Amino acid sequence: MEKEITIYDIARELSISPTTVSRGLNNHPAVNKNTKQKIFDAAAQMGYRSNAFASRLRKQRTNTLGVIVPRLDSNFQSLVMAGMEKVANEAGYNLIISQSLETAQKEIANARTMFENRVDGLLVSLAYDTENIDHFEPFFSKGIPLLFYDRVPENKQCTSIVINNIQAAHTATTHLVEQGCQRIVHISGNLRINVYKDRLKGYKYALMDHNIAFRENYVIETNLSEQAGVEAANKILQMDPLPDGIFVANDTCAVSCIKTLKQAGISIPGDIAVVGFNNDPITRIIEPNLTSVDYPGGEMGEVAVRSLINYLDGVSDVSITNTITLRSELVVRESSLKKKLTAPPAKSGKAAGMV
């Protein structure tokens, strides 16, 4: 590998100082336009490339953000990543992305790596089995901004970006009640995680608000996988009387649940109305199309990175100790419509959403 060109080489070539070269390359205002041009020309011609490490070592700022995500291969998370990358890229930040694969152990290791890589800020969505956030302690004590999104810690001291899961679940459940459902099952995810815990709460509250008794055995805790949907459906089929509504905490599981129920001869929504969560593309493919809570992944990613960068730039030092709550909305489709609407339901998309 040939020798790298440095600003010293350029300086020598042009008989000026390295300082001026550095300044020129960085478009410092106090450099003669002519000199600047010469510097750029020489740099291009000599095949110079700036050494980000030397610069970072010197500047003590990395222009890099770290992301720790449970899994990259989820529809929701990939939307988030896309949003994050977009904003970060526009702002000149790099993104180092790692996945915890839902284990605290990897999350801890990743946090450590991010710390040593001296990311300027860190974005985290917690793993399934993360019990505490001690592994982020170094970030707190060094004052490195840490922002949780979606799967956030209970500890309300942390900055987080979420949707109002309680409210969303309340709306979803209420919708089922309004469609005439009285025996509503809730298929939940891991109840140690805030989002699923909150969705359960919203479900409960909605029942209470409509004077429907909450029944412990109507809550099925699962891992929300496709397989879990099949199993949950089988449990539901055993129930007597048969439930007439199901609120599922994600779409993957809701869809496989519907498939299983249909195979068993249950009519959706006739016998059982179903509402999912996430508004994944599959909601518009399953028959009947699935009513679901639209969950702004891309936006969440964008907002998260933007907040972090604003904070780093001192623009919004207002407080990084806040919770940002994004809007979500119920998108009503056929799977939950026991009653006909006065106007026919929109074919698809968000048209029928209620704000």
Added chain:
Amino acid sequence: MEKEITIYDIARELSISPTTVSRGLNNHPAVNKNTKQKIFDAAAQMGYRSNAFASRLRKQRTNTLGVIVPRLDSNFQSLVMAGMEKVANEAGYNLIISQSLETAQKEIANARTMFENRVDGLLVSLAYDTENIDHFEPFFSKGIPLLFYDRVPENKQCTSIVINNIQAAHTATTHLVEQGCQRIVHISGNLRINVYKDRLKGYKYALMDHNIAFRENYVIETNLSEQAGVEAANKILQMDPLPDGIFVANDTCAVSCIKTLKQAGISIPGDIAVVGFNNDPITRIIEPNLTSVDYPGGEMGEVAVRSLINYLDGVSDVSITNTITLRSELVVRESSLKKKLTAPPAKSGKAAGMV
């Protein structure tokens, strides 16, 4: 922000030299076990964190790989990313990920950033409108390994990881022919991209091999979006006689095409048999379930990173100028089955795949 602890601080604390501290921290064999222990203890106690930049500046190696991907928010690409991250992480490499958003312009900018970040290697899947790969020239001339996957340049000089799109498309089309289809339409993607070009080729070859005339107007070039599926379906509905088979270059488009055809009263596969590409989760949700080419995204990501790292470690300097072709397979489901199989088709999954 309090001062960072460096190896000098540790050295002073223990009255030994920074050299020894550095060696100890890096588990250099020639350091006394006792000393090593003392170093680690002091480091932990003093809250030391290694400065990756200083180390990289000195070592001229970054342990970082760059990834430039068209879009993060695609099912396939998120599988790839997940596979890449997994292997990279295990090997102690960081991943800097950026998206081109399908534009050559951003791809060029991203390549530049990756270059300045001195990634040890780069993984690229090309954007829609990338016309040439001049922007990767710096990597070639600096000897930085560059590995293309999936969307690779025509130029066969580059290392790439692909599936055999010609063969896969040939198999898919042949399957339709064997089901009795004679008028098979192909819904293709952007024909400037190798994968779609090759799928068209495979389709053509299969027709030829079965003495079916290739008809120009049976090829519909689209962007393979959901919307494109609707439009393509409408075109097909205009055709007289009606085609009896469709081979679509991805599943998203195939599914929306099926939905539109069904709405128009066409029976799938009775009137028209359909085969997709990618084996996305949606193939198992649409009714009838969609026959599709299984496309190993996760594996592609894993293999790509593993190859790159092996090369960097000098393990497989065999040649980074090769093409690695991964296996793909047709997964037969109801959407293409005009004839009953002797054995009943597998309910789902890859069981019915032909190798």
Added chain:
DNA sequence: GTGAAAGCGCTAACAT
């Protein structure tokens, strides 16, 4: 087994 010294390439005082 340990240490001294030099330097990776850059930038930010502080001159001038």
Added chain:
DNA sequence: ATGTTAGCGCTTTCAC
């Protein structure tokens, strides 16, 4: 507008 100087924190000869 430009230059001098020093140092970011680490690793690596080379020496003992």
